[in-house]
Amino acid sequence: MTAVLNNTVTVFSKSYLPLSQVNIKRAIILLVTGKAEALDLGESSAKTIQVHSPTMVLVVPQQIRLTIPHKEKAWRIPAVNxxxxxxxxxxxxxxxxxxxxxxxxxxxxxxxxxxxxxxxxxxxxxxxxxxxxxxxxxxxGLVLRTKPKAPVHPIVAFAAQFWREHKKVQEEK
Ligand SMILES: [Zn+2]
Structure with a gap:
């Protein structure tokens, strides 16, 4: 039971952008309150997580999509540190x-x-x-190995990483 609760679920926005990773408890709350629904990304995502309670079994998908608009927090590029x-x-x-x-x-x-x-x-x-x-x-006579860049919006970074890993999983199949 405790191991199952360590699982995380990927949350997508209403417009199918991967937003973040939430713990399974948070995902269940979003699902049961109707604020999110299961999202099927095809066969690689068909995996579900089963959560057993004394009276029932909840089947939680690994990806959910918000059914409500996602309010974005204001974000600024952080100061250089x-x-x-x-x-x-x-x-x-x-x-x-x-x-x-x-x-x-x-x-x-x-x-x-x-x-x-x-x-x-x-x-x-x-x-x-x-x-x-x-x-x-x-x-x-020195050459920079990479072009220095500012940090990107956390959601953009998360989305890029999500699709990179998703692609990797697909290729391993
Ligand atoms: Zn050096």
């Missing part, structure tokens, strides 16, 4: 790939008008950062 930059860059120097002695580097130095923005701050090891000094990557 060290923890998120390191996470985005997978704790890897964006110039040489080193994972040691990491610092944050302004791609265009502040002295040359570079700003504290997501696309101008990358993870760099001390060696590359020193080599770059107050110059641009080109001046130091």
């Amino acid at each position: 060290r923890r998120e930059v390191l996470r985005r860059d997978k704790h890897t120097c964006q110039y040489c790939g080193s994972t040691r002695h990491l610092t944050l580097d302004h791609v265009i130095p502040v002295s040359k008008g570079g700003q504290d923005t997501w696309d101008n701050i990358v993870t760099a090891c001390e060696t590359c950062n020193n080599r770059k000094g107050n110059g641009t990557p080109e001046q130091a």
